[in-house]
Structures are given as structure tokens and as C-alpha cells.
Amino acid sequence: MTGTADGRVIRVALLGSGGSIGRQAVDVLARHADMFRVVALATGTQRAVLEEQARRLRPAAVSLAGNQAGRHGAAGLDLPTGTEFVAGPDALEVLATRQDVDLVLVATGGLVALRSVLAALAAGKIVATANKETLVAGGHLVMPMARELAERTAAATGNPRDPMASPLGWLRPIDSEHSAIWQCLVGESPAAVERLWLTASGGPFLNATVADLETVTPEQALKHPTWKMGSKITIDSATLANKGLEIIEARWLYDVPLAAISVVVHPQSVIHSAVQFADGSLKAQLGTPDMRLPIQYALTYPERRPSSAAAADLVAAGRLEFRAPDEGRFPALRIAREAGQAGPRASAALISADEVAVARFLAGTLSFQGIPRLLDAAVQTFGAGQPAEPPLADLIALDTEVRAFAEAYR
Numbered sequence: 315m316t317g318t319a320d321g322r323v324i325r326v327a328l329l330g331s332g333g334s335i336g337r338q339a340v341d342v343l344a345r346h347a348d349m350f351r352v353v354a355l356a357t358g359t360q361r362a363v364l365e366e367q368a369r370r371l372r373p374a375a376v377s378l379a380g381n382q383a384g385r386h387g388a389a390g391l392d393l394p395t396g397t398e399f400v401a402g403p404d405a406l407e408v409l410a411t412r413q414d415v416d417l418v419l420v421a422t423g424g425l426v427a428l429r430s431v432l433a434a435l436a437a438g439k440i441v442a443t444a445n446k447e448t449l450v451a452g453g454h455l456v457m458p459m460a461r462e463l464a465e466r467t468a469a470a471t472g473n474p475r476d477p478m479a480s481p482l483g484w485l486r487p488i489d490s491e492h493s494a495i496w497q498c499l500v501g502e503s504p505a506a507v508e509r510l511w512l513t514a515s516g517g518p519f520l521n522a523t524v525a526d527l528e529t530v531t532p533e534q535a536l537k538h539p540t541w542k543m544g545s546k547i548t549i550d551s552a553t554l555a556n557k558g559l560e561i562i563e564a565r566w567l568y569d570v571p572l573a574a575i576s577v578v579v580h581p582q583s584v585i586h587s588a589v590q591f592a593d594g595s596l597k598a599q600l601g602t603p604d605m606r607l608p609i610q611y612a613l614t615y616p617e618r619r620p621s622s623a624a625a626a627d628l629v630a631a632g633r634l635e636f637r638a639p640d641e642g643r644f645p646a647l648r649i650a651r652e653a654g655q656a657g658p659r660a661s662a663a664l665i666s667a668d669e670v671a672v673a674r675f676l677a678g679t680l681s682f683q684g685i686p687r688l689l690d691a692a693v694q695t696f697g698a699g700q701p702a703e704p705p706l707a708d709l710i711a712l713d714t715e716v717r718a719f720a721e722a723y724r
Contacts, residue, residue, distance in 0.1 A: 324613070325353045327409045329430055330421030331367055332360030334544040335444045335488065335605060339419055340367055342610045345622060350613065354409040356400075358422075365392045373397055374414065377405040410434040419613070420445045421488075423546060424669065425662075425713045428452045428706065435459040435484065442612035444488035446559050451662035451713075453566030454703040460485040477616040486612040487567060491560050493608035494586035494599035495568065500616075502591070509590040510570060511598075512560050513580040514639060515540050517552040520581060524643055530682035532675060540583035540603045549672045553685050554639060558650020559668075562661050565654060572654050577647065579637045584626055600626050646686040653693045659704060659712065660697030666713045667692030670720035680723075688723050692716055 326343060330336045336357065343350045356377040357364050368376055375398040378391065391399060400408050410418045410430045418434040420427050420443040427445040432455060434441050441460075443449075448456055460481035468479035477483045482496055491512050499507070518537050519527060535552040536545060543551070550556035554577075561575050586608075588598035601607050604623035611618070641648040653660040671688045674680035680688065696716055704712065 323351050324349060325351050325414055325416045326613075327354035327356075327412065327415045327418045328352060328421065329356045329406055329410065329418065329427065330358075330423070330445075331355045332357030332363040333421055333423070334542075334547075335421040335609065337363070338606050339421060339609050339613075340371070341622070342606055342613060344370065346610075346614070346619060349619075353414050354400075354412060356406055356409055356422075361391065368393050368397055375400050375409060375412070377401065377409060379405065404429075406430040407433040410439065411437040415439055417442060417613070419443075419488075419609075420448065423447070425451060425666065425710065428455070428709070431456055431485075432459065432706065435463065438463065440484055440486065442486040442488055442609075444609075446489075446563060447665050449563040449566045450559050450665045451658065451709055452706070453562070454658050455706060456485060457481060457566050457569075482567070483615070485567070486615060487563070488605075488608050488612050489560060489563070490601075490603070490605065490608045491587040492563060492567060493611055494601075495564065495589055497599045497611065498587070498589040498597040499568070502589070502597075504569070506592045507568070507570060507589060508574070508592050508594075510564055510568060510575045511588040511590060511596075512557060512564065512575065512577050513583075513585050513587050514554060514557045514577055515551065515583045516579045516581050516637075516639075517554070519552055519643075520579070522643070527643065527683055528681070532678070535675070535682060539581070541605075543605070545676060546669070546672050549675060549685075550668065553646045553682070554644040555646035555650060555668055555685070555689065557639070558647045558653075559665060561651055562654040572651065577639050579639050580635065582631055582634055584628075584631050584634055600628075602626050644686075646689055649686055649690050649693060653697065656693070656697045657702050658709075659699055659702065660693050662704070662709050662712055663692045663696035663716045664689055666716040667720045670717050674721075688720055691723060692720060695719060 352371040352373050354375045355373050358379050364378055372394050377400045407430050411433050417440040425447045431441050431448050463484040464479050464481045468474050536548050538548050557577050564575050565572050583603040584600050585598045588596050590596050602624050606623045610621055653664040667689050671685045
């Protein structure tokens with residue numbers, strides 16, 4: 315097979331290529347080199363990773379932030395002939411809005427990615443994102459742009475069932491849970507959706523007592539029983555903060571009220587999430603715990619292609635278990651839901667505080683149980699105020715303020 319079903323090659327800018335999601339995305343893109351051409355790569359401080367990826371994919375442009383190269387040019391980067399180095403504070407937006415880019419895959423963390431997502435959508439690019447800040451803090455800014463692009467597509471094609479006539483054609487989730495819900499919703503009427511079910515593995519402390527949680531070490535928290543992920547999302551999984559953030563994301567992605575989004579603990583991580591419909595039926599997406607699957611679905615949608623990930627084996631899985639989450643032991647889930655109900659200021663404060671809280675826990679300056687306490691303090695301190703739906707500049711200022719508060723929190 316060459317290109318997409320209609321023979322096109324999709325040109326991709328990958329932001330955050332050096333992280334866990336970014337490296338797996340490179341593998342997916344390279345596996346389907348007939349369908350994709352990587353035009354641009356950007357990462358933070360992983361110089362050697364960027365050089366290796368550039369040699370492998372030969373992009374037109376790269377960027378390296380967070381060190382000498384980011385401030386003063388290529389600074390000795392070993393790049394292929396013809397690969398341009400892009401520097402400066404707006405490098406991600408420059409790459410995301412290049413004329414030769416069709417799709418922007420956002421694998422970066424932090425609020426910095428929100429600028430790139432907004433710029434890409436404004437330029438009419440498809441965005442596939444694994445960045446939680448994009449929707450948790452900026453859903454009120456991002457989703458109207460995705461809806462407008464979808465409405466333009468529907469008007470231009472005269473086909474409301476065109477895959478790009480949906481906001482999810484333009485803003486594509488990469489999280490396994492949101493990819494699962496997206497897949498369950500294909501071909502369904504939004505009016506028929508009764509409830510979204512986000513599954514949670516329960517992390518390494520599924521059966522831990524409150525006393526056990528008081529003495530958790532970073533090494534223990536990083537031992538996820540089913541997924542191999544970056545350290546930030548692994549700790550968020552251990553506290554269940556990750557699932558709370560996903561509730562907020564789901565509210566924006568699928569335009570459903572928070573009250574219609576539930577979490578169920580499913581330790582085997584075979585069912586990645588499910589949708590309950592008005593007739594009482596439940597549709598679930600199953601698969602192995604391998605992030606290459608949702609990455610590939612976001613890239614190749616609406617096509618499905620062979621993957622290097624193993625297929626789910628229901629016989630080998632044996633029994634699938636489900637239980638209600640314990641918000642007494644894992645209060646971050648409740649705190650996140652309350653932040654989502656309070657609005658974008660509170661959810662923006664939540665995610666900024668969480669990034670600092672996890673970094674402090676890994677550095678040994680905050681206890682595991684201190685993470686939800688810090689999150690609650692940040693939401694209570696910064697969650698109110700006007701405007702209720704802050705513009706980008708206000709969100710960036712709020713991020714700076716919350717981070718200073720979280721660093722000083724005792």
C-alpha cells in the first residue's frame with residue numbers, strides 16, 4: 315500500500331519526539347513510511363535522541379529547546395544535510411504551522427503545547443495530542459476551533475458523515491482511554507450516549523492501605539503493573555490524578571456533562587474504556603496495554619493498518635475484574651472532578667500544580683500523600699476569579715503563579 319486510501323502521503327510535525335510517546339510515535343511513523351513523511355521534529359533536551367531521529371527520518375526542520383541549542387542555534391547538532399534548525403521561543407508554533415505540514419502530533423508536556431495546538435488549528439492542521447494541558451486547561455479555547463473546522467468540512471463536502479466533519483477528525487486524542495471512547499463512538503449518534511466509562515488500572519497501590527500510602531517511595535510508585543510510560547504519567551496513575559484529568563478531557567472532547575462520566579478500576583488493562591448508550595448497551599474497546607495502538611489510530615484515522623503491537627488474547631487474559639475507585643484512599647480523583655466542575659481556572663490550576671507536585675515527589679521534597687493535598691490547596695487558592703474562561707495569556711500567567719505556589723507549598 316502506498317499513502318492513504320486516496321494515495322496521499324501525510325506530512326507530520328512531531329512535537330516532543332524525545333519522550334515516551336514521541337519515541338513510540340517515531341516507531342509508528344517509520345513503520346508506515348509509505349503513508350507518512352516526517353517534516354519536523356522537536357524535543358526538549360534529548361540532543362542525542364533528536365540527532366538519531368533526524369538521521370533516521372531526515373526531516374526538513376528540527377528544534378531543540380531547553381539548552382544551548384534552543385537559545386543560540388544548532389550549537390554543534392549533527393544533522394543531516396538539508397535539515398534546518400529552528401530556534402527561539404516560538405519554535406514549536408513555527409514547526410506546527412509550516413505550509414508543508416498536514417498533521418501535528420503533540421507529545422510534549424506542559425502548557426507550552428497549548429500555543430502550538432491553537433496555532434496549528436488556526437492554520438487548518440489536524441492535531442493528534444497526548445498533551446493533557448491542551449484540554450484540561452484550554453478545552454474552552456481548543457474545542458470551538460475544532461468544531462469550526464468540522465463545520466467547514468461538512469459544508470464543503472455536503473457530507474455530515476465525512477470523518478473530518480467531526481471535531482474528533484481535527485483534534486484526535488492519543489490517550490488510550492480517550493482513543494477507546496473515540497473508537498466506540500464512531501458511527502454512533504451523540505444523542506444516544508448515556509455515559510462514558512473511563513477504565514483505570516488502579517496502579518501499583520490498588521490494594522494499599524492509607525497507612526501504606528504514607529510511606530510510598532518514588533521507586534515503588536514508578537512500578538506500574540501493566541503499562542510502560544513516562545515517570546509523570548506513571549505517578550499520576552498511582553495517585554489516580556490521571557483519571558481525574560481524563561474526566562475533564564472527556565467533558566471537552568465528547569461534549570458530555572461531567573456527571574455522565576464515570577471511572578471504573580480494571581486491573582488487567584484489557585478494556586481501555588467504554589460507552590454506555592440509551593438502550594442500555596455497552597460498547598468497549600479492548601487491546602493490549604501498548605501506546606503504539608492509540609498513536610497509530612490517531613495517525614491513520616479513519617483507516618486501520620497492521621500494527622507491531624500484539625493483539626489482545628482474551629483466553630490468556632482469563633478473568634476481567636472491575637471495581638469502584640476508592641476516593642477516600644485516592645482523593646486526587648475527587649479533587650480533579652471538583653476542579654472540572656468549578657471551571658477552566660480551577661482545572662488549569664490543578665494541572666499546573668500536579669506537574670510540580672509530581673516533580674517534587676520524585677525529587678523527595680513532597681510525600682506521596684502530599685500530592686493530593688497540594689492539588690487541593692492550589693485549586694482552592696486559584697480556582698475562582700474572572701474571567702471564568704481565561705484567554706491564553708491569562709492561562710500562561712496563572713500557570714506561572716500556580717507553579718511558584720506549588721514549589722513553596724509545605
